[in-house]
Amino acid sequence: MTAAAPPNAIEVRNVSKRFHVIRHGYAGIKGKLGALFKGQKPEVTEVTGLDDVNVTIAQGETVALIGRNGSGKSTLLSLVANVMRPDAGTIAFPASADPAHPRIAPLLEVGAGFHPDLTGIQNVFFNGSILGLTRAQMAERLESIKAFADFEKPEYYDAPVRTYSSGMFVRLGFAVAVHTDPEIILVDETMAVGDEVFQEKCYARIGEFQREGRTIVLVSHDMDIVRRVATRALWLRQGRVTADGDVEDVIHAYHRSVGLPD
């Protein structure tokens, strides 16, 4: 035996996930009534989200999930974020300080988690508490969060979020997420929004996270982003891991299969 390997950040074991999609007919009461009176049952088909997926991600890795739409990338991310539960298999976080409650920070999509009628600052505190921070902890970090979001017009921090541009939305959301001291960071196509200066700042911050040994999982269709930040890539096709390993190799295999030039 070699020296004891450090515990893994994420262990996905034999995970399967299926979804029920209503093909036609109505769900809900209308469907039930339809079934009762007309004998029309809504036609439900089962769609495979993930099929017996096994992935082990070591602490400090930055793993990019790539693949076509509907290949299961976001499903896998949702399962890691614990917003869904697998039908079969387990997901564990052995490297976390508290494996039952890993500190996971999803970088939210535009709009998610922000209430349009509350001000930027109010939303910052609210978002912080979703990610598990207390008010006092957020107050401590507020200046640093503002500095990171770096709005051109500081009066916007106290303006309702509905007046924000989509770039400002993402900047503030990203700023909160990176200040929550996460063990695992999940990125789902957020980075493309925001101007170049901000994007550079995000890359810099991700680099910092990588040096600090935090684990990052990202989903992206932008291979430039994948090449720039990922240390490993995972290609999903129809809910199965088709290739896993070196970023260039996996991108190459993926592109060849869908008939794209590299």
Place this chain on the structure above:
Amino acid sequence: MRLLDEVREALRYRELFDNLVQRELQVRYKNSALGVLWSLANPIARALVLFAVFEFIVPLRVDSYSAYVLAAFFPWTYFLTGILDAGESVSKQMALVKKVYFPRELLPLATTVANLRHFLLSLCVLGLYLVYLYAKSWYIGDPKLPPAEIFLLPVLVVMQTLLIGGIALYISALNVFFEDIKFLVAVALDLMFYGVPIIYFLEQVQQTTVVAEPARSVLYYLFLLNPFAVILTSYRAFLLHPQQAPLGPAAQETLITVNQGVPWWAFWLCFAVCVLVFLGGYRFFNSRKWRFVEQL
């Protein structure tokens, strides 16, 4: 036990729960100059209007009728807003629910608690009115204190909150899957307003001359088995005294004593029902909460 684990997990998110309640209150009066004062302005306006209507426009032969109506109407508003708001509490937050983990039951429960705070403010308004009424009774030489049952008021508020929270858990979970639920509930509550003693007294049902026995007793027991009716009647009976009031058509009217409250067995049965509805709602919600994000 599974249920206890769920509760323990939810308790880890107390800070988020407080923030959800806070946010609910902030959002309600967003951009308004008076802010949360509107929570007081609304019941005050309601109290003044009802007072004016029953004192000057349609004087009924029940003393301080507006107080009796308000004592049931404010709790009714708590039922109404509590249940309607909570119905959408999860579906409105799907963007968040899809991305971040947190115990989902916090959403309907936070809405319930936010509405509880509004209700407590309206109870304060009612309290002022009662102070005026009881002060007046001393002034005119017929000194009265509120009924001793007023000390049971906290129990009543707790059981009403449990009932609202339980219903909120049921319908907020159902509404994710069937959007019809919120419309159905709105219609049901609209009709329910007339089915519970707010603008009339329970004794008028019990002693009505329109319905013959045994249908009259059946009707009366149906009221006693309806937790909404029991709770509203109890608010009234805990805050205000019974009094004599005429019943029936002018030719053959009789005096009956109204506002005697419900029998104690009905009160404690209602309490048990409220606890069971809450526990049932909690279980129901938790058995479905993992499927919320799978809705396409």
